[in-house]
Amino acid sequence: MTRTILITGASDGIGLECASQLAAAGEHLVLIGRSPTKLEAAVQRLHHESPDAQVESFVCDFAELAQVRALAAELLARYERIDVLVNNAGTVHDKRQLTVDGHEATFAVNHLAGFLLTELLLERIVASGSARIVNTASVGHYRGTMNFDDLGFERGYQIMRAYSRSKLANVLYTRNLAARLAGTGVTVNSLHPGAVATNIWAGAPAIARPLLNLAKRFVMISPAEGGAALAYLATSDEVAGQTGGYYEKNRLKQPSDLALDEAVGRRLVAASRALVGTD
Numbered sequence: 046m047t048r049t050i051l052i053t054g055a056s057d058g059i060g061l062e063c064a065s066q067l068a069a070a071g072e073h074l075v076l077i078g079r080s081p082t083k084l085e086a087a088v089q090r091l092h093h094e095s096p097d098a099q100v101e102s103f104v105c106d107f108a109e110l111a112q113v114r115a116l117a118a119e120l121l122a123r124y125e126r127i128d129v130l131v132n133n134a135g136t137v138h139d140k141r142q143l144t145v146d147g148h149e150a151t152f153a154v155n156h157l158a159g160f161l162l163t164e165l166l167l168e169r170i171v172a173s174g175s176a177r178i179v180n181t182a183s184v185g186h187y188r189g190t191m192n193f194d195d196l197g198f199e200r201g202y203q204i205m206r207a208y209s210r211s212k213l214a215n216v217l218y219t220r221n222l223a224a225r226l227a228g229t230g231v232t233v234n235s236l237h238p239g240a241v242a243t244n245i246w247a248g249a250p251a252i253a254r255p256l257l258n259l260a261k262r263f264v265m266i267s268p269a270e271g272g273a274a275l276a277y278l279a280t281s282d283e284v285a286g287q288t289g290g291y292y293e294k295n296r297l298k299q300p301s302d303l304a305l306d307e308a309v310g311r312r313l314v315a316a317s318r319a320l321v322g323t324d
C-alpha cells in the first residue's frame with residue numbers, strides 16, 4: 046500500500062533527499078517548505094527522477110504559528126490518511142531573533158512549530174493505524190539545557206545553546222509523545238542524521254564559516270546519506286513497532302540524561318502548549 050508521507054523542511058538538505066528516495070520507492074509525498082520557488086524546484090526534481098511520483102507541496106513559514114495552524118487545516122481537509130509525519134524543518138540563528146509570535150526563533154521553528162503541527166494532526170495520524178512520527182533531532186541535544194523561566198534565552202543567548210535546547214526539546218517531545226501514544230500503533234522516534242553537508246550552517250557566525258566549509262568538504266556526510274537515515278525511520282520494516290527511541294546511524298542510542306527525564310518532558314509539553322495556545 047502506498048503511504049502518505051508528510052515531510053517538513055522538504056525544500057532542501059536532508060528533507061529533500063529523503064523525499065527523493067521515498068518518491069523513488071513509490072511512496073506518496075507531501076513536501077512542506079517556506080519558499081514557493083524552492084518547493085516548486087523540489088517537486089520538479091522528484092518528477093524528473095521518478096516520473097510516476099505522487100508529490101504535492103504546501104508553503105508554510107514555521108516562524109509564524111498562524112501559518113502552521115492554516116497548514117494543518119489544509120492538510121486535514123486534503124488527506125484522509127497520514128501514514129508518516131517527518132518533522133524535519135530546522136534552522137540556526139547567529140543573533141537572537143524573535144518570531145512574529147514573540148518566541149525565540151530557533152526554539153519556535155525547530156520545536157514549537159513541529160509540536161503544534163503534530164498536535165493538530167494527531168487524531169488523523171492515530172486514525173490512520175500503524176502510522177509513524179519521525180523527529181529530526183541532533184547529537185547537539187547532548188549539550189542542551191532547559192530553563193523553563195527563560196526558554197527563549199533572554200539572557201545568555203548563543204547560537205549553539207539555542208540550537209542544542211531546541212534539539213533537546215525534539216528528543217524530549219518524542220519520548221513524551223511515544224508514551225502518550227502507547228497502544229495506538231503509532232510510533233514516534235527521533236534521530237541524529239549525522240553531520241551533514243547542508244546549508245543549515247549558512248546562518249553560523251562568519252568566523253566559523255571557513256572551518257565549516259572545510260568540514261563540509263572533508264568530514265561531513267552527503268545530504269543523500271542524511272536523507273537515508275530519515276527515510277529509514279520513516280519506512281523501514283526493521284523499525285516497525287519501535288517507539289520512543291533516539292537513533293544515530295540507524296541504531297538506537299541512549300540520549301542525554303536530561304532527555305530521559307520524564308518530568309522535564311511533561312514540563313516541556315505543558316510549556317509548549319501554553320506557548321502555542323493549545324492548552
Ligand SMILES: NC(=O)c1ccc[n+]([C@@H]2O[C@H](COP(=O)([O-])OP(=O)(O)OC[C@H]3O[C@@H](n4cnc5c(N)ncnc54)[C@H](OP(=O)(O)O)[C@@H]3O)[C@@H](O)[C@H]2O)c1
Nearest residue numbers: 054056057058059079106107108134135183240241243245
Ligand atoms: N546538517 C546537519 O549536520 C544536521 C545535523 C543534525 C541535525 N540536523 C537537522 O536536520 C534538519 C534538516 O536540516 P538540514 O541540515 O537539511 O538543513 P537545510 O538544508 O538548511 O534544510 C532545512 C530545511 O528546513 C526549512 N526551514 C528552515 N526555516 C524554516 C521556516 N522558518 N519555516 C519552514 N521551513 C523552514 C528549510 O527551508 P528553506 O529551503 O526555505 O531554507 C529547509 O527545507 C534540521 O532539523 C537540522 O537541525 C542537521
